Amino acid sequence: MPAKFGRRAILATGMAALAYAGAASSQTMPVSIGHDLQLLVSAVPAKGGRTLEVSSPSFAKGGDIPLASTQYGENRFPGLAWTAGPKGTRSYVVVVQGMLGQDGAAEAGTSIHLVLYNLPAGITSLPAGMTQLPQGAAYGPNVHGPAAAYAGPHTHDASRHAYHAQVFALDTTLGNAASTNFDALKKAMAGHVLASGDLVGFASKPASTAASTPIKIETGLLTGAAGRDPGVAVYKGIPYAAPPVGPLRWKAPAAPLAWDGVRKADAFGAACPQPGGEMARGMTQSEDCLTLNVWTGAAPASGEKRPVYVWIYGGGFIGGTGASPEFDGEGLAKKGVVVVTFNYRVGVLGFLATPELSRESGHAASGNYGLMDDIAALQWVQRNIAAFGGDPSKVTIGGQSAGAGSVGFLSMSPLAKGLFRAGIAESHARYPRDTELRYLSVSWRPLATAEQAGEKYAAEHGAKSLADLRAMPWQKLIEGSATIDSGVETGSDGKPPLFRPVVDGWVIPQSYWDTYQSGTQNQVAYVAGNNKDETGAVPETAFAGLRASKVPPRAGMPQTSVTVAQFQASARRKFGPLADEFLKLYPAASDEEAALQNNASARDNSRISTWLWGTLWRKGNGLPLHTYFWTHAQPGPSHDTRGAFHGSEIPYAFNSLDAVNLPWTAEDRRIAETMSSYWANIIKTGDPNGAGPNGTDLPEWPAYSTQIPQVMELGDRFAPIPVASPEKIDFWKRFYATQKAW
Template identity: 45%
Template structure:
């Protein structure tokens, strides 16, 4: 049995059809191996240097001390402010500088999460909620500030609820033990993170508004640039990574000029789509046009019963959350997401590719078997649903689709829809990679994955995770990429530990060098535009086709390339 790091002692059919409907919702290498990009899957955790939690670290704002993390030799610094409170006049404003303090701040408590609905989540799983929520957490095993370890800045995802950085599934101790410095942070969400309004656009000075959560991310990255060396991190080797809505932030920052130079690699988990994929119209990676988002903001003010920006800022956070997320809240006025504002997101995804302004950095991206509409519990009738879907989606090509994915019974209809959804997801991601390499002309590698393993049992420790039975669901790869199985209550098996060890070693290598490959790991080839493949992670570690047959790949590629709307 492999070495496991020692923890410290102290769906419905309509949801399944929603194209990645949002939820909402081991230690291997020595530090030297991970730093050189060759994290293996065999070195014992005893080789990791021990951090000193009691030793004060000097940041630009003041001194901080941490506490022992979940694994021996790792220190975690909790709840360090990276920007000022977003309350009052700072609500719906770009983040302001973090306050300084005198003396030594004990970074021993998770910071407040940003305002959001928490109905249905056990109270003991919910952190304090406050508009003074722009804080971050750091895991490091560095013995001194003279070390220069690769840095991983993680952006959570979700759908306005259970969005905070202190969930155990985001615990960074294992990756820190593999040689990285891991940062998680809280950013504004929902109405607080996405409101666009004509008065806000006039106030901004650049003609647009919104994307406040993305601006929070830029502020966190600037804090990392200015401070992470004190924790043994290398400000010139920063990877930004995110899942779902967090992945959309990474996608935006790969286009935005605001973050250039603040990161050097990118991880997008669930993930990226070809820029003409119709899914972008309703998944987290999509965006609204500025005029539409401003109309939503005007309707929001009307719904809240106010007539000015000053009155909106005078409302309590609790009142906003209660009304926006009430069961009878209208759709118009309560829809908050990313926006094509011309500033944070200066152009479309397609426009960035075609103008060759997409950041040229190594990319680690992929998707999961049971998302994009696929589900192990999907039910579907042949005629009323499956054949109707084919006709509506593919038009004159419906017969060709049904010949490639034939079904004569309801059970076959559900199975074939799953097969289609899984193929389409891989093809879309691969086509994005071809755009990144060919259209944008980037030289950096893309490593695209397909996660297939089903986590066992249920997880009561992380509100973002679904109930048992969701398969290899949207976000299931978190545990394995972070390698932090020790922080949850699932009935993990030896196989789960092996998968987590391998996947977190891939990630540790990517953080260090921009290449996931390393000694003792199955070879993961970079994307080649002439070879439509993905790397299966989970039940196997080997390449697989972008679609189950050449004919299916050709059909789905033709369908996606023919789309008229370019996001």
């Protein structure tokens, strides 16, 4: 349980923290409204010293208040929550005060940034971004005047100053005089405080950023923009290849074009053409889309050599953009990593194969233009990342879903050899005989099959030649491209997307199975994992809704079994002669039991499949290998319906919570700090273990073992767990042995 502080200890906490922050100049307290010599918790102590626990979804106790919650940023209220007051509580008062002195000295005084009074006794939280008060509550005076709304920190020097978010439980309500006069507020509160609490955060005046200083890369000079934290510079929309238009459509990426003058890299580039706007996040779409974005905390011309993380988005190889807020690189940049995201061609523009394209290529290959974009982006990083303070010899690539599949394919591609030293695959790595692999976007296609499908697609769009296809507007070309490949037998209704990577003998020389059996994958460290509520598993809170739903499952996706009839029919279709044994291992006599066993079997399958994948990977690679199982559900509307869904780990790994509009809690922030520290360590050393938040050691993440079937749980807990029981591992092994290797 958090320690409880008296009024002297509260001041001492501020003093100690400020002393730790280093020497600073004191700000002089103006003699005006919005300032007071004392912290209110010292001026009006609680009866008997009773305390409330106060937290914020935007910053941890003793942490930095986000720039967005200061007057240098968006002046956005950070949100507060507190434990309920004792019996007899009639109202709450919330006051935010900043310490003007360098050491919290009382004579330096305080600035007042928020006064809220007469909050109803039933209210124990205020949301981040609050613009409307609860009914009955009123504003008091702060630095912006009487009865004023939230005024964020506005420190006048670069030192870290303490800001106290104080909450008071009163046995009374206050009169209107409290709206204009802080002394009147104190007098009205005296003797009526039943309990109080204090959350201390820190803020400082933003330093000037490196973003406005032009840096030189191979194609010219450019400037960027400051991040939410001005210590991080962001460079957006940098071309890494020429626009793949006209005769360059369905060609390997060409060299980027140079520019004159200084390019202002402060806006994301267009998303690559894709059907629908959901995965493009409503952004403009254009074939001129091969751009990337860089986040760095390194100073220009500093000669720093920071490790680099290149992120590849998911989206089933049919959509996506490197500009998604979940991929915001600022959190990792603050941990010493240079982060790169980029766009690559998707759908028909990224993965069309035809005999004519194969003949034209010079390699008798076609269909992997999106993967060639990945390689071109990594080559650009090798040539240019030093200008951003990055070390081209310390590149890690990462991705989720189709992006994780790209990490896997690049690890198998001789064309990517030497371009990265580690890979992070979030929701991809599965045993090649696992039938679940077949309906995923990473279930590669043989070249001949892909060419036949490409010829058929061209004919359906009225094209008789490659010239016709290249002359066709992309808007017409992508019509109907979000379709499935119905010819792949998966043992379920799940089917892969039509446009996906191709084992072409050039970019991808061999299948998963043949690559791992021959040990010819690139020598890189690797991290791979899965999520609790994906590949057919859902949170228990979603069962009733799924049973009541009349909407059919999305085309190509496996159906979640939430009734006995569904569960048994699915088992018999998938397992055939092994179905009875499966149903004994996962018995269900009611719809509720069927839904629970659906989840249990789906999660066992994921963990066992990835563990067995590791046995193959290990044949040709002895570098660090770690696996994980993500279990935490995001807050907000998806919590009960989707749980720890496919991709839900991303903002925690990036520590990008401040870029994503959800009601994050203090627990979410703690998890994100831990998760992103693991990721930063992987990027720095290839091993997740080491220092975590505040310099403490992270919970030990055991390396993968072919002899010990375990996996590291990340999310709700951080500890190793068994992959599954021995009898279930044995069953899945025997089932996989009956299936074709992919």
